[in-house]
Amino acid sequence: MAAPRESQSTRSPEPMAAVAASAAGPGTRAPAALALRVVAECGRSKARACELRLPHGTVATPVFMPVGTQGTMKGVTAAQLDSLGCRICLGNTYHLGMRPGPELIQKAGGLHGFMNWNQNLLTDSGGFQMVSLLALSEVTEEGVRFRSPYDGTEILLSPEKSVEIQNALGSDIMMQLDDVVSSTLTGSRVEEAMHRSIRWLDRCISANRRPDQQNLFAIIQGGLDPVLRSKCLEEMTKRDVPGFAIGGLSGGESKEQFWKMVTLSTDQLPREKPRYLMGVGYATDLVVCVALGCDMFDCVFPTRTARFGSALVPTGNLQLKKKQFAKDFQPIDEACTCPTCQRHTRAFLHALLHSNNTAALHHVTTHNIAYQLRLMDAIRTSIMEHRFPDFVRDFMKTMYGDLGRCPSWAVEALESVGIPLN
Amino acid sequence: MKLSLSKVAQGYRLGTLNNLGRKGDRTMEFPGCLLYTRTGSAPHLTHDTLQVISRVPVMTQLTLSSLAEHYEVLEEYKEGIGKFIGMPESMFYCSLHDPVNPCPAGYVTNKSVSVWGVGGRLEMTAAKFMSVQQALQPDWFQCLSDGEALCGEVFSAKRARKSVDRSLAFLDECLKLQEQSEVLRSCVMIGVIEGGDILEERLRSARETAKRPVGGFLLDGFHGDAMTKETRLQLISAVTAELPEDKPRLICGIGQPDEVLECIEAGVDLFESFFPYQVTERGCALSFSFDYQPNPEDTLLQQNGEKEEGEIGDCIDKVTTTKRVPETSFEINLKEKKYRDDFGPVVEGCSCYCSPSTDPCKKAHNPCLLNCTDTVARGLLGT
Numbered sequence: 001m002a003a004p005r006e007s008q009s010t011r012s013p014e015p016m017a018a019v020a021a022s023a024a025g026p027g028t029r030a031p032a033a034l035a036l037r038v039v040a041e042c043g044r045s046k047a048r049a050c051e052l053r054l055p056h057g058t059v060a061t062p063v064f065m066p067v068g069t070q071g072t073m074k075g076v077t078a079a080q081l082d083s084l085g086c087r088i089c090l091g092n093t094y095h096l097g098m099r100p101g102p103e104l105i106q107k108a109g110g111l112h113g114f115m116n117w118n119q120n121l122l123t124d125s126g127g128f129q130m131v132s133l134l135a136l137s138e139v140t141e142e143g144v145r146f147r148s149p150y151d152g153t154e155i156l157l158s159p160e161k162s163v164e165i166q167n168a169l170g171s172d173i174m175m176q177l178d179d180v181v182s183s184t185l186t187g188s189r190v191e192e193a194m195h196r197s198i199r200w201l202d203r204c205i206s207a208n209r210r211p212d213q214q215n216l217f218a219i220i221q222g223g224l225d226p227v228l229r230s231k232c233l234e235e236m237t238k239r240d241v242p243g244f245a246i247g248g249l250s251g252g253e254s255k256e257q258f259w260k261m262v263t264l265s266t267d268q269l270p271r272e273k274p275r276y277l278m279g280v281g282y283a284t285d286l287v288v289c290v291a292l293g294c295d296m297f298d299c300v301f302p303t304r305t306a307r308f309g310s311a312l313v314p315t316g317n318l319q320l321k322k323k324q325f326a327k328d329f330q331p332i333d334e335a336c337t338c339p340t341c342q343r344h345t346r347a348f349l350h351a352l353l354h355s356n357n358t359a360a361l362h363h364v365t366t367h368n369i370a371y372q373l374r375l376m377d378a379i380r381t382s383i384m385e386h387r388f389p390d391f392v393r394d395f396m397k398t399m400y401g402d403l404g405r406c407p408s409w410a411v412e413a414l415e416s417v418g419i420p421l422n
Numbered sequence: 423m424k425l426s427l428s429k430v431a432q433g434y435r436l437g438t439l440n441n442l443g444r445k446g447d448r449t450m451e452f453p454g455c456l457l458y459t460r461t462g463s464a465p466h467l468t469h470d471t472l473q474v475i476s477r478v479p480v481m482t483q484l485t486l487s488s489l490a491e492h493y494e495v496l497e498e499y500k501e502g503i504g505k506f507i508g509m510p511e512s513m514f515y516c517s518l519h520d521p522v523n524p525c526p527a528g529y530v531t532n533k534s535v536s537v538w539g540v541g542g543r544l545e546m547t548a549a550k551f552m553s554v555q556q557a558l559q560p561d562w563f564q565c566l567s568d569g570e571a572l573c574g575e576v577f578s579a580k581r582a583r584k585s586v587d588r589s590l591a592f593l594d595e596c597l598k599l600q601e602q603s604e605v606l607r608s609c610v611m612i613g614v615i616e617g618g619d620i621l622e623e624r625l626r627s628a629r630e631t632a633k634r635p636v637g638g639f640l641l642d643g644f645h646g647d648a649m650t651k652e653t654r655l656q657l658i659s660a661v662t663a664e665l666p667e668d669k670p671r672l673i674c675g676i677g678q679p680d681e682v683l684e685c686i687e688a689g690v691d692l693f694e695s696f697f698p699y700q701v702t703e704r705g706c707a708l709s710f711s712f713d714y715q716p717n718p719e720d721t722l723l724q725q726n727g728e729k730e731e732g733e734i735g736d737c738i739d740k741v742t743t744t745k746r747v748p749e750t751s752f753e754i755n756l757k758e759k760k761y762r763d764d765f766g767p768v769v770e771g772c773s774c775y776c777s778p779s780t781d782p783c784k785k786a787h788n789p790c791l792l793n794c795t796d797t798v799a800r801g802l803l804g805t
Contacts, residue, residue: 080470327495339470343508347499348462351492354540355461362468 046293110170250279266293338370462507502559571618582618610637645675662689
């Protein structure tokens with residue numbers, strides 16, 4: 001009997017890029033925990049729509065992954081996230097590895113059990129927090145040494161330790177521990193960090209005890225130096241990892257430098273593996289970086305800005321605490337289908353935001369997450385329907401009023417991939 | 423509104439209120455409680471998370487103190503508070519004050535009562551009060567009343583008498599204003615029984631208020647520590663004995679389960695449900711069993727860890743001036759280390775938001791959340 005063939009639709013010119021698990025013998029690769037299928041490509045820009053199959057289900061890309069710290073989405077429950085259509089979100093290793101601690105999480109049935117989240121989870125290595133808490137940390141070849149702010153004990157976060165924690169958490173995608181330096185830093189430290197990240201990648205790969213259930217992603221470093229970044233790309237793509245993240249950006253660098261590094265990276269990353277651009281979340285940035293070839297994104301922005309009463313809309317954001325909304329009886333966004341917009345007006349949210357009832361923050365957080373997910377959905381549909389460039393132009397016009405007022409970095413970036421804005 | 427009693431025994435009542443609501447088609451069972459809200463929303467909970475609870479009270483309590491400052495907005499909105507806060511299906515009772523936040527004493531005059539919103543003090547004359555109610559359009563509302571019978575920390579007969587006089591005067595004035603407004607005529611006025619700890623004032627207040635065409639009665643001024651428990655219950659029983667059987671009796675400021683039961687025995691029908699919110703705010707979870715076991719000898723009670731199930735009858739540890747956590751025997755303090763590893767549900771068999779059958783909320787999860795001051799923990803506990 002012939003083996004079943006993958007059906008060839010006109011939209012998917014190739015079968016799944018899954019690693020064959022049928023080969024026998026020692027030294028065989030473990031069966032893949034990830035498979036990427038490119039469903040549609042833009043044709044002009046580098047944008048693509050894919051299906052990413054992971055242990056906890058399939059994720060449609062481009063995808064925005066909401067961030068949750070401390071084991072839950074601040075203000076939004078796992079069930080609510082699920083009903084908003086979220087199929088993958090972020091768990092923060094640093095905070096969870098410290099408290100409650102990997103043994104406890106393991107007892108609870110991994111991070112999925114602890115959060116009661118049945119969809120996919122991506123965990124960070126814990127390394128990024130080192131940059132933000134630089135005062136506490138010291139980087140050596142061994143790893144990152146720091147003092148826990150919770151109980152004062154000294155901890156070494158090594159590549160092995162980070163992977164051990166993430167193995168206990170049981171996330172579907174784990175990030176390597178990388179030597180993160182600020183994107184505004186220049187000089188030999190950037191190069192040192194890049195090379196060290198490669199060595200740490202190898203150590204992480206060796207330390208992963210569950211490659212058949214958990215996907216370890218590499219993180220491309222190299223700062224804003226095209227030579228260093230290309231070197232990093234050259235080396236890391238030699239390693240057999242299921243996906244790549246573009247790291248070391250989305251710090252304090254200028255947008256001009258930022259987009260050039262993004263596009264350089266996607267040019268040198270394999271087509272059949274997902275590209276995760278870390279820390280990118282403003283709507284404009286998402287649209288542009290999809291055009292530049294990225295598939296996955298994360299950012300604290302939507303949830304963080306919600307906590308200040310700022311609601312995301314296609315024209316930017318609404319500062320709901322402001323007086324102008326006191327008698328505004330529309331929902332945040334007429335076109336939005338989230339629970340907040342289905343039931344509540346800007347006026348009510350304005351009043352609630354001025355009280356001490358935290359329910360107000362939950363409402364805005366729910367909406368902002370829904371907004372991001374809907375945006376990605378719209379992007380994806382436009383790619384599948386071969387009208388992504390028009391979508392981009394409409395999006396920019398709505399956001400900036402007229403195309404002449406778009407930020408120049410975005411104009412240049414889009415131009416570089418065949419989407420002129422005028 | 424029609425009140426039907428299905429059982430009366432030794433002062434306490436079991437029954438239903440029928441023909442409630444704008445369309446006259448809603449019912450409410452009593453003894454019962456009202457859903458506590460702050461600025462028109464259950465604390466920390468959105469509509470979705472609230473719906474996970476299987477029996478949300480059919481009537482929601484709003485507080486004038488949290489809504490009066492939005493009067494102009496509501497006037498322009500025109501469609502009433504229910505729709506404004508996104509709860510068009512609920513019935514509403516508007517109380518004057520918030521049972522959780524004590525308001526400063528000394529701001530009642532013959533002409534006005536002050537309420538305290540986020541923006542500060544708002545003076546309510548009868549006219550202002552009734553126009554705010556007109557904008558809110560609640561199903562029931564507590565009439566403007568003078569709830570202060572204390573002089574400093576102790577009751578004063580003189581002050582108690584004044585509180586009764588004033589409240590009756592406000593009642594009469596408000597009833598007159600109600601007559602003049604079609605919108606207000608469709609709302610039910612709840613008369614307020616005052617009188618401090620003076621029996622004859624309480625009786626006078628009850629008898630006089632009962633003469634007026636109110637739809638129900640609120641027993642005010644029985645909360646707090648100024649009265650002993652015995653005095654309180656005696657006075658409540660005396661008051662309810664004076665009130666007509668066919669109108670509901672509400673009480674404010676009473677939320678602890680044992681106190682609720684005592685008040686039911688004394689003839690009260692409806693209560694506020696702010697107690698869970700207070701417990702939540704101090705990081706605790708309610709964890710007592712309220713299953714009545716008719717044959718205790720035949721029943722095997724499951725012990726929930728080392729904590730003895732709070733037997734309703736023998737509640738000790740009342741709230742004292744030192745804020746001990748947990749404060750009552752009805753709750754557990756989730757921050758305690760012993761719960762860190764405990765993955766059992768907060769209460770075995772409970773079908774709330776926190777139960778394993780719907781959305782597991784394990785005891786261990788909460789210390790982490792609480793320690794990180796995560797608002798979801800408050801939300802999960804708030805139900």
